[in-house]
Structure formats: structure tokens, C-alpha cells
Amino acid sequence: MKKVKVALVGNPNVGKTSLLNHLAGTDLKIGNWPGVTVEKKVGKTQFQDYEIEFIDLPGVYTLESAFSEDEKITVSFLKEGDYDVVLNVIESPRLERDLYLTLQLVELKKPLVIALNMRDEAEALGIHIDEKRLSDLFKIKVVKTVGRTGEGVKELLSAIVETYERKLIPEFEVFSFSEEFDTEEKKLSLIKGIYKEVIKKPLIPKKNLTEFVDEFLLHPYLGFFFLFVILYFTFKLVFDLSSPFVDFIDGFFQEFLAPALAVFLKSLGAEEFIINFFTEALLGGLGIVLSFLPLIFIMFLFITLLETSGYLPRVAFLVDRFTHKIGLHGQSAIPLILGFGCNVPAILATRTIQDRKDRLLIIAMIPFMSCSARLVVFSFFALTFFTRPALLILGLYIMGIVFAFLTGFIMKKTLLKKELSHFVMDLPPYRFPSLKVLIKTVNLHVKRFIIRAGTVIFAIAVTIWLTLSLPPGERELEKTLAGKIGKTLVPLFEPVGLGDWKITTSLIPAFLAREAILSNLAIILKAEEREKLEEFQLLPALEEQKEALFEAFKQAFSSLFTLTPASLKPEEEGQSLRGKIRDLLTPSSALSFLIFVLIYNSCVATFVTMWKEGSKNLALGFLLYSFILAWILAFITYRIF
Amino acid sequence: MTLKDASCGDLVVIKDFLGEEEIIKKLSAMGVRKGSQFSIEQKCGRNLLIRNGQNRLIISKELAEKVVVDLVKKGEGYCEEISCELIDKACPEEGKPLTQRHRHRKRWGFLHKICPFLKD
Numbered sequence: 001m002k003k004v005k006v007a008l009v010g011n012p013n014v015g016k017t018s019l020l021n022h023l024a025g026t027d028l029k030i031g032n033w034p035g036v037t038v039e040k041k042v043g044k045t046q047f048q049d050y051e052i053e054f055i056d057l058p059g060v061y062t063l064e065s066a067f068s069e070d071e072k073i074t075v076s077f078l079k080e081g082d083y084d085v086v087l088n089v090i091e092s093p094r095l096e097r098d099l100y101l102t103l104q105l106v107e108l109k110k111p112l113v114i115a116l117n118m119r120d121e122a123e124a125l126g127i128h129i130d131e132k133r134l135s136d137l138f139k140i141k142v143v144k145t146v147g148r149t150g151e152g153v154k155e156l157l158s159a160i161v162e163t164y165e166r167k168l169i170p171e172f173e174v175f176s177f178s179e180e181f182d183t184e185e186k187k188l189s190l191i192k193g194i195y196k197e198v199i200k201k202p203l204i205p206k207k208n209l210t211e212f213v214d215e216f217l218l219h220p221y222l223g224f225f226f227l228f229v230i231l232y233f234t235f236k237l238v239f240d241l242s243s244p245f246v247d248f249i250d251g252f253f254q255e256f257l258a259p260a261l262a263v264f265l266k267s268l269g270a271e272e273f274i275i276n277f278f279t280e281a282l283l284g285g286l287g288i289v290l291s292f293l294p295l296i297f298i299m300f301l302f303i304t305l306l307e308t309s310g311y312l313p314r315v316a317f318l319v320d321r322f323t324h325k326i327g328l329h330g331q332s333a334i335p336l337i338l339g340f341g342c343n344v345p346a347i348l349a350t351r352t353i354q355d356r357k358d359r360l361l362i363i364a365m366i367p368f369m370s371c372s373a374r375l376v377v378f379s380f381f382a383l384t385f386f387t388r389p390a391l392l393i394l395g396l397y398i399m400g401i402v403f404a405f406l407t408g409f410i411m412k413k414t415l416l417k418k419e420l421s422h423f424v425m426d427l428p429p430y431r432f433p434s435l436k437v438l439i440k441t442v443n444l445h446v447k448r449f450i451i452r453a454g455t456v457i458f459a460i461a462v463t464i465w466l467t468l469s470l471p472p473g474e475r476e477l478e479k480t481l482a483g484k485i486g487k488t489l490v491p492l493f494e495p496v497g498l499g500d501w502k503i504t505t506s507l508i509p510a511f512l513a514r515e516a517i518l519s520n521l522a523i524i525l526k527a528e529e530r531e532k533l534e535e536f537q538l539l540p541a542l543e544e545q546k547e548a549l550f551e552a553f554k555q556a557f558s559s560l561f562t563l564t565p566a567s568l569k570p571e572e573e574g575q576s577l578r579g580k581i582r583d584l585l586t587p588s589s590a591l592s593f594l595i596f597v598l599i600y601n602s603c604v605a606t607f608v609t610m611w612k613e614g615s616k617n618l619a620l621g622f623l624l625y626s627f628i629l630a631w632i633l634a635f636i637t638y639r640i641f
Numbered sequence: 642m643t644l645k646d647a648s649c650g651d652l653v654v655i656k657d658f659l660g661e662e663e664i665i666k667k668l669s670a671m672g673v674r675k676g677s678q679f680s681i682e683q684k685c686g687r688n689l690l691i692r693n694g695q696n697r698l699i700i701s702k703e704l705a706e707k708v709v710v711d712l713v714k715k716g717e718g719y720c721e722e723i724s725c726e727l728i729d730k731a732c733p734e735e736g737k738p739l740t741q742r743h744r745h746r747k748r749w750g751f752l753h754k755i756c757p758f759l760k761d
Binding site: 061062064065067093094096097100101125184185188218220313316317320321322324423424425426427429 | 663664667668670671672676685686687694695697698699700701703704
């Protein structure tokens, strides 16, 4: 079978990825360009005797100058990369703008095919493009397509094969690319000429849906109201729809898979340490990774929806007037708000920010946004030690926001310093993405998370379990490796009022999940015993899981009809634990503990996601920075109060 | 005049660009080209929302200052510029005495957040 490599090129937001979804079918992969964090989408399909590989290049407006990392990749790939055919995707309603890039692609002297995408939108606006005339002018194949529905994809594949076989390199009858063709004016005149030649449009443009909707969504006052409503419901739905399934996966692993496997291994005569290793470390680690999936899936569903519908640039425009005063791009608002639910999807949501420095800056701010896991710890300690718990929790949230912006400000002035860049952004029309394309894109992101971050989270989870269980057979936590590490850490935490080994040891597994602090303290303080393996019966347990899954669907569905985020409601913990913690800590050391938990980036999933999405240096540097900052603030708090 | 000087609602035609920077080439590639007409739909904070047919762009005032334009038609009637004044006019001019409104905002600490040059 013969192979053809096709580079998809076009301006941003012209529907390249939607088209690629239809061209490549299910064989679509998402990855990174070597050495950078820019997404690389590659897909393959078989057509006639050919295996056609598509490489989706980041959107560019021009090949003459590259500003962002994305643009540099496209320019260098087109100039030096390995490909056979260029597929230039053009947004039909904006043909005149897109022809600028087309003329630059002509100069590459490579076989070229033009896809006039969004034919339906152009026709709705009364714009008709004569694709045959355009084809005659360039002497190449021109195909009309609709990326949303996949219309024209077969014709496009056929055109690609023909272009490859006949080596259809664009030529110009009316214009030769001689040395005279070097002035901007001539290029622009040529574009105007081509445009006039191939297009028919009404003299008075039709008022479209975008203009009508923007009268509300970009309105100076109403725009903010709608922004608040959209962001609030995005936040609420992301966490409310996912949390019942997160709980279900957690329960499925802990209450069904783990005991089932334990019974099975016991029947084989395995030792207790081996049984625990399989059920707690391996299954536990896998459970942690998989429990993120509903959250990541739903978050990306909403983010992709906001992005592909064209609303994100509007958010940037509305919010930028305030955020730029503190050196932040308007688009930073969404990841920061998502951080209040969970830092991991919030960091992943920064993928919509193009500038690398801006992206790193937001990633460094997100861990200060107090997530729902920390709320569990806050509410427990606030209710145990303080008379005004709500006020204290609000204060902690505000403190997190203040330190996020302070960190952002410092980084902007030091490590991530950059000149004030000129800001120019295209405002695309509103579009309804097809559900098929939407789900495919989201699936790609989820797969990427499992491969990139999930594997590392799993490995760290197993390591932490080993510290809690070694030497083998040791039942007293005090004598385990974690207990010893906890005791070694005591002098470090003594000045901040947390000098008890029980507290320091509880912080070690809390690196897996912040809410684990409470369950660990409960085990250490013997307020709760480790669950003993009771007689496990497969069928009743399976029945229970079926009911739990049904309950998860019911909860998720009923959350659609509430206005407040149900997933952020604090849960009540056992009274016996409260009493024992009161004996262990004073109110001032409890406050110091809360501030330490708020500021220190003690979450392996956040740490790994920072590493993978930002950089190794950022993740490690931030871990150290957040520890030092958390220690200093906890010290001040403990000494003052 | 430059694009930055145009008022909200004005219709202008692009005459020339100041400077030879790479960003000018990008502007051209994005459709801001000599001879094309743009209407100014909004002026907010540091940005302008401009439009030419189906092409709508957000452009910073720093960049708009590099685009020389001729006024084709003065804007009339309703134009969404109001909210932006809240921020643009929130800061007093440097070196000039504070007005009553500014003093009020200063008392609440609002000015310090958005006017970096302001000192006690």
C-alpha cells in the first residue's frame, strides 16, 4: 500500500480539526510536538490504494512571521518537514482573509489541495464561491466541505490522491512568481483580484446569529452577567455531574474489586503483604487514576464546547480589561475558576492559552485556588476548633486567591518576565459543534491524560503505599517507613505547632489526595480501625455496585435541577475523631495546619499534571516554593494567634 | 489619525502602517490591510473591537496606534463604550490633584489596585 503524508494548514478556527475527525475516522491520535507542549494531532485513513496520514498543524495567519510556539511549529514543518501534499483549509465566509496564507503556500511549490470549509455558513450569509474558477486560477483541486457534518470528505480524499499522483503544484496563469512579486501591495492586489473573480455576495450583508447573540454576550453590562451565569453553570455542572461517578469508581474499587481480589488471592494461599500490595497499592493506585476520568471527561466536554462554540475569545475580551491590569490574559479566568473544583482539570484547561509564558504563569497560580478536597479538611477543622467556621473557610479561600495573584505578579516580574506584547485576536462567529466531533475530541484528551499523567500518578501511589506498609507485616503505623519519616519530619514542623509525629505522618499519604488527611489521622489516632476482610460474596456485592451506579446516575441527573453546587457541600466526619484531634492540637496549631494545607501543593495529581503540562522545573520549583511559603505562613500564624 | 484615535462607532479606512514590525505582517494576514474599511464596534480597556464584513478582530490600543486611518463616516447613535470608562477614567491623571470621586475610591483601596503610579 502506498503512503501519502498530508499537512493540514489554515488560519486558526477554520475547522481543520473537525475536518480531520471526519477524514481520519477513529484512527486519530493526540500528542506533543517534540520538545514543546504544543498539541500534535495525527490521523490515518485508507483510501483506494493509499494509506493517507494527516498531520494537523497549528493554525497560522502567515508564514512570514511566527510569534507563538504553535506558529513556529507550523512554519518550520512546512519549510523543513516531511510531507507530500498540503491541504489548505479555508473558512469560506472569510475567503479574502484566508487567501493571504494560500498565496504563501503556493510559494512552497508543493502539491496543494484547497478545502473550502464551512460551505453551509457561507451560503447562509448569501456568499457563493465559484470553486471551479478558483481551481482554474490555481490549477489545483478545490473541494467544498462542511467540517461539522463531514460533507465533501470523500471528494476531498479523492482530490488528495489525484493531487499526489499528478503532482498538482499550483501555478498562476495571470501572475508568475518572479522577483517582481515581492511587494506587499502586489500580493494584496492579487488577493483582491482572485476574491472578486470567484465570489458572489449580497451588497448588503445579512445580519447573522453571531451579531444578534453578541449584542447580549458582549454588552458592557449584560456581557458580564452572562459571563457569570455561563461560568457558574460550567463550574457547577462539571463538578456536580462528575462527583457521583467519582464516588462510584472509588466505591467500586474499594468495596468490590479490592475485596474480590483479596478473597481470590487468599484462596490461592497468598501472604497478607502480597494481598495488601495487590488490593491496596495496585488497585488503589489504579482507582485514584480512574476516579479522575469522569471529572476530566466532563471538564473537557465543557471546555471544548466553550472553545469550539467561539465563546472563549469573548471571555478573553470581556475579562481582559480587568486582568491585563495585573498582567494576565483575559482567558486566564476560566482555568482559575475551575481550580476551585479541582486543580488537575484546571491545569489541563490552560491548553486554550496560546502563549507559553502566560500558560506557565496560570499553572503556577492554580494550586492556590482552594479545591473541593481541601474544603473537606477545612470544614472538619473549622467545625472542630473554631466558633465561626464559615467565616474562617471564606478567609482561607480569599487567602488562596491573594497568594495566587501575588505569585503571578512576582513570576511576571521575574522568571516569566516578558515585554508587553501587542494583542490581536480573531473573534470567530458562534458555531454549534457536532456531538460526534465533540466526543471524539474529549476522548482524545482523556486518553492523553491517562497515558501522560495517569501512569506517573499510579507509580507514586504505589510508592507511597510501600512507605506505609514496609517493613512487611508491620501493623503499627508508628514503626513503618512512613511513621519513621513522619518522626524525622517532627523538628521541621515543631516551630509551626505541628510537632506531633501523628500529624506529620498523616501528611505523607495526603500527597495522594488532600482529603486523605482525615482518614489517615483517623487510622493513626485509632478512631477508626482498618476495615477487616469479611466474608465476601460476589453476587450480592455486584448487586450493590449496580445499585450504586444507578444512584450515581440519579444524583448526577438530579443535580441538573439545583442551583447551588452540591459537590462542594462539606461532609460530616465521625465525632470520635473530633475529640481525639482536639487533644492533639490547639486552635492556633489547627489554624497553622489549615494554612499549611491551603498553601502547600500537596497533591500528587496536581504535581504530575504541572510537570506534564508545564515543565519539570516548574513542578519541582513550585513544590519547593509552596512548601517554604506554607511553612513561613504557618509559622507566622502559629506565633501570632 | 490612528486607529486608536477613532471613536466608537466610526467607520475608517486603513491608509498605512507605522513601523516595519513583524506584527504588522500578522495584522495584514488577519485582514487589516491597506484600503480595507473597518467600523469600531467597541472600545474597552486596552482593546478595540473592529469589524470588516465577516471579519471581527480584537486589537490592543498599543497596536491600533500603529495603524494610520482616514475617517470615512463619523459614528452616530448608540455605541457600547460606557463600561470601559469605568476603568479608563478610574485613575486620576498623573501629577493632577484627586477629585472627590477619586478620594472616595482611594479610601476604599480601589485605586491602589488599578493605578500603579498612585502613592499615598
